[in-house]
Amino acid sequence: MNWDFLILAIITIVGISTPILLAGLGELVVEKSGILNLGVEGMMLVGAISGFAINVYSGNPWVGVAGAAGAGALSGLLFGFFVLTLRSNQVATGLALTIFGTGLSSLIGLSFVGRIVPQFGSVFPPELARDPVLKVVFGYSPIVYFALLMVVLVAWFLKSTRSGLILRAVGENDLSAHSIGYNVIGVRYAAIAFGGAMAGIGGAYFSLVITPMWAERMTAGRGWIALALVVFASWKAPRLLAGAYFFGILMWLELNAKAGGLSFIPGAQAIPSQFWAAMPYVMTVVVLTLISMRNRAGLNAPACLGKPFLPAT
Amino acid sequence: MDTELAPRLALSGITKRFPGVLANDNVSFSVRPGEIHALLGENGAGKSTLVKMIYGIMQPDAGEIRWDGQVIRVANPKAARRLGIGMVFQHFSLFEAMTVLENIALGMDARIPGRELESSIRQVMEQYGLKLDPHRTVSTLSVGERQRIEIVRALLLNPRLLIMDEPTSVLTPQEVEQLFVVLRQLATEGCSILYISHKLHEIKALCDTATILRGGRLVDTCDPRTETSRSMAEKMIGAGLKEISKPASRALGDARLVVNRLSMAAIGHFGTALKDISFTVRAGEIFGIAGVAGNGQNALLLALSGEESSEDSEAITVDGAPVGQLSAKQRRLRGMASVPEERNGHAAVPDFTLSDNTILTARDRLGMVSAGLIRTGAASTYAGEVIASFAVKAQGPASMAGSLSGGNLQKYIMGREILQKPSVLVVSQPTWGVDAGAAAAIHQAIVDLAAAGSAIVVISQDLDELLSLCDTLAVINEGRLSRAMQVAEADVHEIGLLMGGIHGEQASAPAREAAIAG
């Protein structure tokens, strides 16, 4: 094993983990409020194309990212309107949002195929970002640092703020929260909009950072991994960070296995890439089962997750 | 007027009317500072409505509420709390996965920083000897500890009047003792306490004054320490209860339903465990089970219907055959029918037609199924029969159950079971929320079914109903059933005492504790 290889590996893993970390953080907040939005993949694609298109027109990747967040939030609010105001089924609406987002992004993206956009500059002095060793710390896109900052903010918000407390209360027992006098629907709208914005930024990471161009369905199912990640992290923000990097390692192993196997783990060549690709999902089911087996004491899943809110009038 | 001498709370002429019911009729009483004041009464006596008005959940139609001598209007619970009125509900619903501290913070009107809140919580707990770890998750706490959360939350507001709604119904005897210590200390500090209960011995042990309500009216305000349990029970139930006019006692046949030492663990936190319930119902007999709500009636119905099966197959026998472990479906095939209290969603499916609702319980006994397929014609015919013979006001078998009025749906459900000619019928609250005409029809149907030789169990909170309908009566209290009494010879005072939790022997405490712990 040599250092260059390790550094490259770390940079790759941090990079591929970032979109699922962003989208996962958003979905974590949504699920903590008691809503299951299966439209993450769709919102990511909407974010990816919006970020790209706005970057093309504005020439500024920051504006692009902001636009991606806005478009993601809007698509989330669309979901929220059906699920919260019209009380339609969350599962079906979420799936429809994914199909919708996939179609819409392809349609909008039609005129952006092959376009090239300005990229983010380094946040840190270029010397630091280019140093062969220091770039492990300083050599990422600003969105990576933003994602890390958001982990801290979301964790702090949920754990230490009154608003976070109310959000969790709404997800835990919406009827009680309603009877105490909290605005359940309002809290959930806000959570869904945040989730959409984060998914949008996660999507924009594909079209602005990973491959600064537009391709149909370019998020390649990462929205589903983000959904798995939230469960894998058992609805805790710090674990979500660890889980994102763990899934990142698995995705990196998959990439390596596709490229002909790993040189440094003996016998690893025998493991097909699909094994690594399936691991996040298998482990999520295992974690989910372990959580469910333990009694309510250890259970961190929001009790109202996915259930309709039906207050007595 | 010297406010020092003014009562903390004074009600005068409070009246509250609901459609068809006068919940409170000209009620007046007052509570002095530092007084522990009991509000005593049966179900439906109007206790809850009264305190809901004091706490601002409802507004009275007439009468006035005075607070420290001033006439006030309590617009909402927030206003009540601002005045210094705290309330601990009987069924508190907490956020299970959250800590004690978080639960208290969510219920506070003011935003208090976590650390400050925690120190005031610790201070309150120390002051009153309440043991509770603010960082424990609620789901790991016992029911008594959960109640302590509500009490601490109320105490944090430095209340000058604390309303406790049936606080001991979920507590072990030890927890009850601890609670009383806290309440007495509060009272000596000058806080008034309004204590709602129907448990006579508790009221005698704790309260300075008792206001007794019956049928929405104030019956008496007395000193429970000088009264006997019997005299208070009398006032609660009504001594001059109407004459019991029963037809000359029918000849009863052999035992059809025998319940022998039936026990069952509590379902959920607010459920009641059944303890050692035994009774026998003979052919032609109507057996009444009286009691204040929440003393195990629901559990008993589920245990008899087969929706909860017993561990002991012999605990329930029908015509000599053990059915304790049989499912609801199998019990029905043996002729055991039941009607639960909740009509919509339990006894019937509101979104289904009346015809489809017959299939729910009558499909096997009436041959509505052949080769796994439903004979819709048979179901529809039967639904029509039920509608006709029970004069159900519905457009026909194709009407949705949910579109019927409560009384009509109840008649339909009763008819659906009775026309199956069950050998045993268990009914809970047969006439709850049903108009007088429908109630009379339902009663007549029950009497006719008994006359035809069925054994019938009627679980009801309406004592008048039971006394006029039943041959035999027993009282359920905290999951235990009293001895059975012949209604003709029943002593209303004894029934009142049993409903208030005074048993012949007071040795039930250890068993009760074990049941709650388990």
Place this chain on the structure above:
Amino acid sequence: MQVKLEKRPEPSRLMLVVTPIASVLLTMAIGVIVFDLLGIDGFRAVIDIFVSPILLSYKWQDVAVKAAPLIIIALGLSIGNRANVWNIGAEGQYIIGALCAAGIGIAAGTTGGPIIILMMLLAGMAGGTAWASVPAGLKTRFGVNEILSSLMLTYVAVQLLSYLVGGPWKDPNGRNFPATAPLQPEQTLPILIPGTTVHLGIAIALVLPFVFWLIMARSVFGYQIRVVGSAPNAARHGGFDSDQTVWLSMLIGGAMAGLAGALEFAGALKAINLGFPSGYGFTAIIVAFLGRLHPIGVLIAGIVLAITYVGGQVAQTTVKIPNATAGIFQALMLFFILASDVLVRNRIRFVRSPRAGSGQAASQTAGGE
């Protein structure tokens, strides 16, 4: 002013029929507007997507081939949804069904005939059932949320397929392309109309809705599913077991998805490549809802969705819009149909918003045990 929903005493039968049709029409109208805004001939695009597959008779067989798996999967899913069991892993069960059928085909070598075909279909159903039994078992045994577990298992199935077609089952004569060898002609489903692609699976998809309709409307099992979904306590009172209902509805969903996968493989595609998981399992959820979870509704909805798929391909060549665009319409139809459920069950009333005190306190005083 505030919008208040007022529950109707009985669900509106008129709305039940009108709303799906209105949803399709509204979707078309919005499509015209959206496309025009994007600078595409919206009218032309919508006509191409929704109408041309009906007008062009040579497209009918494509519609039939696409509708068959959607209908079969949606029939199974609608049973689960009726019972409030959310199997959203039909895509995975569909994949496993196809793989199991392919396994039989590969094991049979060059032998074919009705027995082998029947075995392939049964293997497909068994595979789908087995894949669905995992979430069913986890739910009944440990209370694991079936939405999440069945979804996760879908992606495990995708990887399993990718592994098999790229490795052990790769066609040795396939120029290293990750796909199974094409089935022997004697192993494929018979073609019902010579000269077309209309295979046996389409007949099955036409017959099954009526079988399911009979089961749901007339059998005790169908009754059980409906009661458990509508009023779980009443179901218990009527003596129906909820775990059993979860098991049966999940397994039927899995069996149907597996059957659809086997039929798609043995009837339409004849080989499995990486493009096999085309999202039918997810689209079928739309079909189930668009058909209002009614078997005959599912039949019609499956055809409508298949039309949009085929129409999407038509529009791809005529107005040059991407294939995925059909998804916008599919999603819009579902959005509208789900939202219109509100109209079926409720009346909309506009009321002046009461200025309720913001501090509505904990009034959890509901009685009962």
